[in-house]
Amino acid sequence: xxxxxxxxxxxxxxxxxxxxxxxxxxxxxxxxxxxxxxxxxxxxxxxxxxxxxxxxxxxxxxxxxxxxxxxxxxxxxxxxxxxxxxxxxxxxxxxxxxxxxxxxxxxxxxxxxxxxxxxxxxxxxxxxxxxxxxxxxxxxxxxxxxxxxxxxx
Amino acid sequence: xxxxxxxxxxxxxxxxxxxxxxxxxxxxxxxxxxxxxxxxxxxxxxxxxxxxxxxxxxxxxxxxxxxxxxxxxxxxxxxxxxxxxxxxxxxxxxxxxxxxxxxxxxxxxxxxxxxxxxxxxxxxxxxxxxxxxxxxxxxxxxxxxxxxxxxxxxxxxxxxxxxxxxxxxxxxxxxxxxxxxxxxxxxxxxxxxxxxxxxxxxxxxxxxxxxxxxxxxxxxxxxxxxxxxxxxxxxxxxxxxxxxxxxx
Numbered sequence: 001x002x003x004x005x006x007x008x009x010x011x012x013x014x015x016x017x018x019x020x021x022x023x024x025x026x027x028x029x030x031x032x033x034x035x036x037x038x039x040x041x042x043x044x045x046x047x048x049x050x051x052x053x054x055x056x057x058x059x060x061x062x063x064x065x066x067x068x069x070x071x072x073x074x075x076x077x078x079x080x081x082x083x084x085x086x087x088x089x090x091x092x093x094x095x096x097x098x099x100x101x102x103x104x105x106x107x108x109x110x111x112x113x114x115x116x117x118x119x120x121x122x123x124x125x126x127x128x129x130x131x132x133x134x135x136x137x138x139x140x141x142x143x144x145x146x147x148x149x150x151x152x153x
Numbered sequence: 154x155x156x157x158x159x160x161x162x163x164x165x166x167x168x169x170x171x172x173x174x175x176x177x178x179x180x181x182x183x184x185x186x187x188x189x190x191x192x193x194x195x196x197x198x199x200x201x202x203x204x205x206x207x208x209x210x211x212x213x214x215x216x217x218x219x220x221x222x223x224x225x226x227x228x229x230x231x232x233x234x235x236x237x238x239x240x241x242x243x244x245x246x247x248x249x250x251x252x253x254x255x256x257x258x259x260x261x262x263x264x265x266x267x268x269x270x271x272x273x274x275x276x277x278x279x280x281x282x283x284x285x286x287x288x289x290x291x292x293x294x295x296x297x298x299x300x301x302x303x304x305x306x307x308x309x310x311x312x313x314x315x316x317x318x319x320x321x322x323x324x325x326x327x328x329x330x331x332x333x334x335x336x337x338x339x340x341x342x343x344x345x346x347x348x349x350x351x352x353x354x355x356x357x358x359x360x361x362x363x364x365x366x367x368x369x370x371x372x373x374x375x376x377x378x379x380x381x382x383x384x385x386x387x388x389x390x391x392x393x394x395x396x397x398x399x400x401x
Binding site: 082084145147 | 159172174215218219222223225227231233235239255293296306307309310311316322332353355
């Protein structure tokens, strides 16, 4: 009798585990399928920076309007909307939302400028960074920034 | 602060020099190789995606109407959004759609520096690995310091008449500075008025994207219109055609 009870219990437990496992597996699978389907068909978001290898195959986007996620900028949140025709982006619209924190903050620990009349050359040995418009095309070589860097080394 | 170490590194990316400066606190060691590698890779990738000179870049694909929906990356969206906003708030003085073609080049460098700073340098300041850090990309910079340091960045503004001289100097903790000029840029900025024309504009802001957009806009707008539009919300050094500082 004891043996039969034990066998029955073991059987019940085994069956339960199998059903559980099946449900878990099935549930997960159907969940995944649903996610993929919803992003492929209704697609409220197009974000393609890091696609997993499984989805990296070129999905063919249906014609329509796709809205990206909002980005916070100093001048309010923006959301970019792309109009897609034949898999290509034809138009981009920018949606804007007010952002209460969009005011420019004071730059922290900023001192008033000292001008060249105040014998700035003498102090330039202490300067670490130079802001200017000239370096763009000639590189830092020969610039004041370069000279200061060499003095620093 | 006397024993802290100031290290200077150069990165070549986007066809221009980037200067990375870090201050290592007293008694700490910091190996910069990995940081520099990450910064270089980041800037090179931004160049691949946003260069107007690479036919394969996302920007060029978009200009040709060939950008696939899959390549409409979140970064591409972000830059597009910022460029459009910049045009709006500067009353069109900053124009990423000049000639009817989308070209965000004017903001990409500033945006990339600011994002690189936030991603790779700010965490090292927050956890006090570094006392101070700065990225200077051909004259436009984002700088920062840790909470406990008394270090301040000594920043000079170049004199447009004599490039070996400084016009002004600032002390900065956290913030950004951008300078735009006319003599070096091949006059690609379209000026909107003849009054109060500027040969150089330097703008300070907390973020480089903001400073960069407004420095560019100032050259296009001239001092009077720039001041009206910005309502003196920024610290600036505006230099007129006679090498006079007209606004600070």
